[in-house]
Amino acid sequence: MRKALLLIAIFAVIFAEEAAFAASFTQRVSELSSKAQKGDVRAQHELALTYCEEGARQNYKLAADWFRRAADKGFTESMYCLANLYMSGLGVKQNRVEAIKWYRKAAAKGHLECKNILGMMYEVGDEVNYDTEEAARLFEEAASQGHAGAQGNLARILFYGAEEVEPNPQAAYYWATQASENGDAQGQFMLGIMYQTGRGVEQDKATAVSCFYEAASQGYAEAQYRLGLAYKNGDGIARDLDAAKYWLELAAEQGHSEAASEL
Numbered sequence: 001m002r003k004a005l006l007l008i009a010i011f012a013v014i015f016a017e018e019a020a021f022a023a024s025f026t027q028r029v030s031e032l033s034s035k036a037q038k039g040d041v042r043a044q045h046e047l048a049l050t051y052c053e054e055g056a057r058q059n060y061k062l063a064a065d066w067f068r069r070a071a072d073k074g075f076t077e078s079m080y081c082l083a084n085l086y087m088s089g090l091g092v093k094q095n096r097v098e099a100i101k102w103y104r105k106a107a108a109k110g111h112l113e114c115k116n117i118l119g120m121m122y123e124v125g126d127e128v129n130y131d132t133e134e135a136a137r138l139f140e141e142a143a144s145q146g147h148a149g150a151q152g153n154l155a156r157i158l159f160y161g162a163e164e165v166e167p168n169p170q171a172a173y174y175w176a177t178q179a180s181e182n183g184d185a186q187g188q189f190m191l192g193i194m195y196q197t198g199r200g201v202e203q204d205k206a207t208a209v210s211c212f213y214e215a216a217s218q219g220y221a222e223a224q225y226r227l228g229l230a231y232k233n234g235d236g237i238a239r240d241l242d243a244a245k246y247w248l249e250l251a252a253e254q255g256h257s258e259a260a261s262e263l
Contacts, residue, residue: 036066044070045078052081060091071102079106080114096127107138112147115139119153123162132162143175151179152186159190159200169200180211188215189223196226196236205236216247224251225259232262 028050035043048066051059064085070078083102086095100121107114119138122131136157142150155176161167173194179187192211194200209230215223228248231240244262251259 036069039073041070041073041075041078044073045075045081048078048081060085062091064091071105074109076106076109076111079103079109080111083114100127112142112145112150115142116147116150116153119150123153123157131164132157133164136162136165143178146182148179148182148184148187151175151182152184152190155179155187155190159194169194173200180214183218185215185218185220185223188212188218189220189226192223192226205230207236209236216250219250219254221251221254221256221259224248224254225256225262228259228262 029047032043032047032050036047044066048063048070051057051063051066064082067078067082067085071082079102083099083106085091086099086102088094100118103114103118107118115138118128119135119142120126121128121135122138123135124130136154139150139154139157143154152175155172157165158168158175159172172190176187176190176194180191188211192208192215194208195204195211196208197203209227212223212227212230216227224247228244228246228251230236231247232244233239248259248262252263
C-alpha cells in the first residue's frame with residue numbers, strides 16, 4: 001500500500017511538472033508569436049529557437065519558417081540557423097546548396113562561425129570549389145576576431161601547408177596558442193604537435209604531452225591516440241601501460257584505426 005501511494009505521489013509530481021512546462025511553453029510561444037507576427041525579427045528568431053527545443057512540442061518545420069522570415073529581413077543569426085536546418089534536412093528538404101547560400105549571406109554580414117564553416121568547405125571542396133587560399137582567408141578573418149575554432153583551423157593549415165598555402169610554423173604556433181587559450185581542442189592538439197616536433201617552437205616533449213592531455217580530455221581522438229603512444233613509449237612522460245591502454249581505447253572507440261592497432 002505504501003509503495004502504491006509513493007508511486008501515485010511520484011506520478012503526481014511528474015504530471016504537475018509536465019503541466020507547468022506546457023503552460024510555460026504555451027505562454028512563451030503566445031508572447032513571442034504576438035511580437036513575431038508584427039514583424040519583430042528578434043521575436044521571430046527566438047520563436048524559431050523555441051520550436052527547436054527538445055520535447056513533444058519540438059517543430060522544426062515551424063522553426064524553419066520563422067528563421068526564414070527573420071533571415072529575409074537580414075537577421076544574421078537566423079541566416080546561420082536556417083543554413084544549419086538546410087544542411088541537416090530538419091524542417092526542410094535537405095539542400096546543401098541552399099545552406100551554403102545562407103552561410104555566405106551570414107558570413108558577408110560578419111558571422112564568424114559561418115566564415116569558419118565556409119573555410120572548412122573550401123579546404124576540402126565540399127559543395128564549393130576547392131580553394132585552400134580562400135579557406136585560409138576565411139579562417140584568418142574569423143580567427144582575428146577571436147573565433148577559437150577558426151584559430152585552430154588556421155593553425156593546422158599554416159602548420160602543414162596546403163596546395164595554395166605555404167607552411168608557416170611560426171604563424172601556426174601563434175594561432176595554436178590563441179586557440180588553446182580559448183579552449184579549442186584542435187588548437188591544443190596542434191600546439192602539442194609543435195612542441196613534440198620542435199617545428200615553430202623549441203622542442204619540449206613534456207609540454208607536448210600536457211597539450212595532448214588537454215585536447216584528449218575534450219574527446220579529441222587524435223590527441224587521445226598521441227597521448228596513449230606517449231604513455232606507451234615513455235615519450236615526454238613516465239611509461240605507464242595502463243594509462244596508454246586507457247587513452248588508446250578511448251581513441252579506438254571513436255574509430256581511430258591506428259589506436260586500435262596499438263592495443
